[in-house]
Amino acid sequence: MYQRLIFTKILSRTDVEHRMAIPMGSFDVFQIPQGEHSKQFxxxxxxxxxxxxxxxxxxxxxxxxxxxVLSSGWIEYIREKDLREGDQVSFFLVQKDGEEGLRLGVQAQKKLIRLWGKDCWTAPF
Structure with missing residues:
Protein backbone atom coordinates (compact mmCIF):
# COMPACT_ATOMS: atom_id res chain seq x y z
CA MET A 1 0.00 0.00 0.00
CA TYR A 2 1.23 3.47 -0.91
CA GLN A 3 0.44 6.34 1.46
CA ARG A 4 1.58 9.95 1.60
CA LEU A 5 0.87 12.21 4.56
CA ILE A 6 -1.17 15.30 3.66
CA PHE A 7 -1.36 16.85 7.14
CA THR A 8 -1.55 16.08 10.84
CA LYS A 9 -3.55 18.26 13.19
CA ILE A 10 -3.92 18.46 16.96
CA LEU A 11 -7.66 18.80 17.54
CA SER A 12 -9.09 21.98 19.06
CA ARG A 13 -12.36 22.26 20.95
CA THR A 14 -14.09 23.54 17.79
CA ASP A 15 -12.68 20.57 15.82
CA VAL A 16 -14.28 18.05 18.21
CA GLU A 17 -17.54 19.90 18.93
CA HIS A 18 -18.57 21.46 15.61
CA ARG A 19 -16.33 21.11 12.52
CA MET A 20 -12.66 20.73 11.68
CA ALA A 21 -10.81 23.53 9.93
CA ILE A 22 -8.50 22.19 7.22
CA PRO A 23 -5.04 23.78 7.02
CA MET A 24 -4.98 26.00 3.90
CA GLY A 25 -1.78 24.37 2.64
CA SER A 26 -3.71 21.08 2.32
CA PHE A 27 -6.89 22.49 0.81
CA ASP A 28 -5.90 21.68 -2.78
CA VAL A 29 -6.30 17.95 -2.01
CA PHE A 30 -9.97 18.55 -1.18
CA GLN A 31 -10.80 19.83 -4.66
CA ILE A 32 -14.21 21.50 -4.62
CA PRO A 33 -15.55 22.09 -8.14
CA GLN A 34 -15.49 25.67 -9.42
CA GLY A 35 -18.71 27.52 -8.57
CA GLU A 36 -19.63 25.16 -5.71
CA HIS A 37 -18.96 25.55 -2.00
CA SER A 38 -18.99 21.92 -0.82
CA LYS A 39 -18.20 18.35 -1.82
CA GLN A 40 -18.61 14.92 -0.20
CA PHE A 41 -15.48 12.78 0.19
CA VAL A 69 -13.89 22.86 6.98
CA LEU A 70 -15.01 19.25 7.37
CA SER A 71 -18.58 19.24 8.61
CA SER A 72 -21.18 16.62 7.75
CA GLY A 73 -19.96 13.18 8.90
CA TRP A 74 -17.02 14.63 10.83
CA ILE A 75 -18.70 14.73 14.28
CA GLU A 76 -19.88 11.12 13.86
CA TYR A 77 -16.24 10.15 13.27
CA ILE A 78 -15.16 12.09 16.40
CA ARG A 79 -17.81 10.33 18.51
CA GLU A 80 -17.02 6.87 17.13
CA LYS A 81 -13.32 7.33 17.93
CA ASP A 82 -14.07 9.09 21.26
CA LEU A 83 -11.67 11.89 20.32
CA ARG A 84 -11.09 14.87 22.59
CA GLU A 85 -9.37 18.23 22.39
CA GLY A 86 -5.62 17.56 22.24
CA ASP A 87 -5.93 14.27 20.31
CA GLN A 88 -4.75 14.28 16.71
CA VAL A 89 -5.81 13.19 13.24
CA SER A 90 -3.72 12.63 10.13
CA PHE A 91 -4.94 12.62 6.54
CA PHE A 92 -3.20 10.67 3.79
CA LEU A 93 -3.36 10.03 0.07
CA VAL A 94 -3.66 6.25 -0.20
CA GLN A 95 -3.42 3.71 -2.99
CA LYS A 96 -4.15 0.12 -2.07
CA ASP A 97 -2.33 -2.69 -3.84
CA GLY A 98 -4.16 -3.70 -7.00
CA GLU A 99 -6.34 -0.57 -7.07
CA GLU A 100 -6.09 2.35 -9.45
CA GLY A 101 -6.17 5.96 -8.33
CA LEU A 102 -5.56 7.63 -5.02
CA ARG A 103 -8.05 7.92 -2.18
CA LEU A 104 -8.09 9.88 1.04
CA GLY A 105 -7.29 8.12 4.30
CA VAL A 106 -7.73 9.25 7.92
CA GLN A 107 -6.05 8.05 11.09
CA ALA A 108 -6.90 9.18 14.62
CA GLN A 109 -4.56 9.03 17.57
CA LYS A 110 -5.43 9.60 21.21
CA LYS A 111 -2.94 11.30 23.48
CA LEU A 112 -1.99 8.90 26.28
CA ILE A 113 0.53 10.81 28.32
CA ARG A 114 3.37 13.29 28.10
CA LEU A 115 6.57 11.52 29.12
CA TRP A 116 9.97 13.20 29.34
CA GLY A 117 8.73 16.11 27.25
CA LYS A 118 7.28 13.95 24.47
CA ASP A 119 3.64 13.10 23.76
CA CYS A 120 2.80 9.39 23.61
CA TRP A 121 -0.02 8.39 21.25
CA THR A 122 -2.23 5.37 20.66
CA ALA A 123 -4.84 4.40 18.10
CA PRO A 124 -8.44 4.55 19.40
CA PHE A 125 -10.31 1.26 19.64
Missing amino acids: DVIDMIKTGHSWSFRCSTRKKDFYPKP
Whole structure:
Protein backbone atom coordinates (compact mmCIF):
# COMPACT_ATOMS: atom_id res chain seq x y z
CA MET A 1 0.00 0.00 0.00
CA TYR A 2 1.23 3.47 -0.91
CA GLN A 3 0.44 6.34 1.46
CA ARG A 4 1.58 9.95 1.60
CA LEU A 5 0.87 12.21 4.56
CA ILE A 6 -1.17 15.30 3.66
CA PHE A 7 -1.36 16.85 7.14
CA THR A 8 -1.55 16.08 10.84
CA LYS A 9 -3.55 18.26 13.19
CA ILE A 10 -3.92 18.46 16.96
CA LEU A 11 -7.66 18.80 17.54
CA SER A 12 -9.09 21.98 19.06
CA ARG A 13 -12.36 22.26 20.95
CA THR A 14 -14.09 23.54 17.79
CA ASP A 15 -12.68 20.57 15.82
CA VAL A 16 -14.28 18.05 18.21
CA GLU A 17 -17.54 19.90 18.93
CA HIS A 18 -18.57 21.46 15.61
CA ARG A 19 -16.33 21.11 12.52
CA MET A 20 -12.66 20.73 11.68
CA ALA A 21 -10.81 23.53 9.93
CA ILE A 22 -8.50 22.19 7.22
CA PRO A 23 -5.04 23.78 7.02
CA MET A 24 -4.98 26.00 3.90
CA GLY A 25 -1.78 24.37 2.64
CA SER A 26 -3.71 21.08 2.32
CA PHE A 27 -6.89 22.49 0.81
CA ASP A 28 -5.90 21.68 -2.78
CA VAL A 29 -6.30 17.95 -2.01
CA PHE A 30 -9.97 18.55 -1.18
CA GLN A 31 -10.80 19.83 -4.66
CA ILE A 32 -14.21 21.50 -4.62
CA PRO A 33 -15.55 22.09 -8.14
CA GLN A 34 -15.49 25.67 -9.42
CA GLY A 35 -18.71 27.52 -8.57
CA GLU A 36 -19.63 25.16 -5.71
CA HIS A 37 -18.96 25.55 -2.00
CA SER A 38 -18.99 21.92 -0.82
CA LYS A 39 -18.20 18.35 -1.82
CA GLN A 40 -18.61 14.92 -0.20
CA PHE A 41 -15.48 12.78 0.19
CA ASP A 42 -15.25 9.09 1.03
CA VAL A 43 -12.28 8.60 3.33
CA ILE A 44 -10.64 5.27 4.22
CA ASP A 45 -10.22 4.57 7.93
CA MET A 46 -6.52 3.68 8.25
CA ILE A 47 -7.11 1.85 11.57
CA LYS A 48 -10.29 -0.11 10.79
CA THR A 49 -9.39 -1.89 7.58
CA GLY A 50 -12.20 -1.81 5.04
CA HIS A 51 -14.20 0.87 6.86
CA SER A 52 -14.77 4.23 5.22
CA TRP A 53 -16.31 7.53 6.26
CA SER A 54 -18.09 10.21 4.28
CA PHE A 55 -17.11 13.80 5.13
CA ARG A 56 -18.33 17.00 3.56
CA CYS A 57 -15.70 19.64 2.89
CA SER A 58 -17.14 23.13 2.51
CA THR A 59 -16.08 26.74 2.23
CA ARG A 60 -17.95 29.93 3.01
CA LYS A 61 -20.15 31.06 0.15
CA LYS A 62 -19.45 34.78 0.47
CA ASP A 63 -16.01 35.36 1.89
CA PHE A 64 -12.67 36.44 0.52
CA TYR A 65 -10.89 33.80 2.64
CA PRO A 66 -12.39 30.37 1.83
CA LYS A 67 -11.55 28.73 5.22
CA PRO A 68 -12.33 25.09 4.32
CA VAL A 69 -13.89 22.86 6.98
CA LEU A 70 -15.01 19.25 7.37
CA SER A 71 -18.58 19.24 8.61
CA SER A 72 -21.18 16.62 7.75
CA GLY A 73 -19.96 13.18 8.90
CA TRP A 74 -17.02 14.63 10.83
CA ILE A 75 -18.70 14.73 14.28
CA GLU A 76 -19.88 11.12 13.86
CA TYR A 77 -16.24 10.15 13.27
CA ILE A 78 -15.16 12.09 16.40
CA ARG A 79 -17.81 10.33 18.51
CA GLU A 80 -17.02 6.87 17.13
CA LYS A 81 -13.32 7.33 17.93
CA ASP A 82 -14.07 9.09 21.26
CA LEU A 83 -11.67 11.89 20.32
CA ARG A 84 -11.09 14.87 22.59
CA GLU A 85 -9.37 18.23 22.39
CA GLY A 86 -5.62 17.56 22.24
CA ASP A 87 -5.93 14.27 20.31
CA GLN A 88 -4.75 14.28 16.71
CA VAL A 89 -5.81 13.19 13.24
CA SER A 90 -3.72 12.63 10.13
CA PHE A 91 -4.94 12.62 6.54
CA PHE A 92 -3.20 10.67 3.79
CA LEU A 93 -3.36 10.03 0.07
CA VAL A 94 -3.66 6.25 -0.20
CA GLN A 95 -3.42 3.71 -2.99
CA LYS A 96 -4.15 0.12 -2.07
CA ASP A 97 -2.33 -2.69 -3.84
CA GLY A 98 -4.16 -3.70 -7.00
CA GLU A 99 -6.34 -0.57 -7.07
CA GLU A 100 -6.09 2.35 -9.45
CA GLY A 101 -6.17 5.96 -8.33
CA LEU A 102 -5.56 7.63 -5.02
CA ARG A 103 -8.05 7.92 -2.18
CA LEU A 104 -8.09 9.88 1.04
CA GLY A 105 -7.29 8.12 4.30
CA VAL A 106 -7.73 9.25 7.92
CA GLN A 107 -6.05 8.05 11.09
CA ALA A 108 -6.90 9.18 14.62
CA GLN A 109 -4.56 9.03 17.57
CA LYS A 110 -5.43 9.60 21.21
CA LYS A 111 -2.94 11.30 23.48
CA LEU A 112 -1.99 8.90 26.28
CA ILE A 113 0.53 10.81 28.32
CA ARG A 114 3.37 13.29 28.10
CA LEU A 115 6.57 11.52 29.12
CA TRP A 116 9.97 13.20 29.34
CA GLY A 117 8.73 16.11 27.25
CA LYS A 118 7.28 13.95 24.47
CA ASP A 119 3.64 13.10 23.76
CA CYS A 120 2.80 9.39 23.61
CA TRP A 121 -0.02 8.39 21.25
CA THR A 122 -2.23 5.37 20.66
CA ALA A 123 -4.84 4.40 18.10
CA PRO A 124 -8.44 4.55 19.40
CA PHE A 125 -10.31 1.26 19.64
